[in-house]
Amino acid sequence: MKSAVVVFPGLNRERDMIAALTRIGGVPPAVVWHKDAELPDVDLIVIPGGFSYGDYLRAGAIAARSPMMDVIRARAEKGVTVLGVCNGFQILTEAGLLPGVLMRNGSLRFVCRKVRLEIANANTPFSRGYQGGQVIDCPVAHHDGNFFAEAETLRAIEDNGQVVFRYAEGTNPNGSVNDIAGITNRRGNVMGMMPHPENLIEPEHGGTDGRAIFAGLLAG
Template identity: 85%
Template structure:
């Protein structure tokens, strides 16, 4: 699978993401700067975590208005898979590629720790190597991960099986509605998630619970 990692000013997890994709897939992804005028022909586009533009205005709000996002939106409409992690999730919601918003954590504090994630839908391109109801470990590091959606929108994504990950066993770090940690779009080819699976892919990280997400995609 050919992949690309898109970098905006202020992101700081692009190297982690590049390493995960290369170690698991065997091929280094293209690294694309946000001001580039085109993306290579790839099967997977990844927006990694960090603090694009210093999270000014709202987390992800400025990056979402980059011309690069128009290109990503066009590719997503054509079925290309898009993964946004942490700030990438925020950017995808701000750009309208995913429903809902990510607000300040309920504690109003930055949270950096490991959480438990429950696989809420294993029947997606991103979670096929997991099983429904499986609980995995995954680190989080964010200040604005509190997922919110209007009542009708929330009901729609729940009914459509678009909730893919939930915080489990009382580990919700931010107050997200329904313990939501990750969702897809209606077509299922765009995934946004707050936890960082790229940081738990090998024993040296303390576990490999995040590896299956990438292995399933890349294979």
């Protein structure tokens, strides 16, 4: 599977993401600067974490208005798989590719620690390497990860099985409604998640629980 990592000013997790995709897939992803004119013909587009444009206005708000996001939106509409992690999740919601919003953490503090995640839906390209109900470890590092959606939208997300990951065992680090840690779009080919699976893919990281996300995607 061919993949690409899209980089915006202020992101700081692109090297981690490139390393994860290369190590697990065996082929380095294309690295695309947000102002590049073209996006290669790929099967997977990844927007990594960080603080695009310094999180000015709102986290992800400026990056979401980049012309590159129009290209990503068009690819997603054609069925290309898109993954946004942390700031990438924020960018996808701001761009309208995913429902809901990511607000300031309930504690009003930056959180950086390991949490527990329950696999709420194992029938997606992003989670097929796990079992439904399985609980895994995954690190988080964010200040604006508090997922919120209005009642009607939240009901649709839940009813459509769009929740892929939930914070488990009382480890919700930000106050996200329904303990939501990661969701897909209605079609199921675009996912955003706040935790960082790319930082838990080999024993040297302290575990390999994040590896199955990339193994499943890259084997698709």
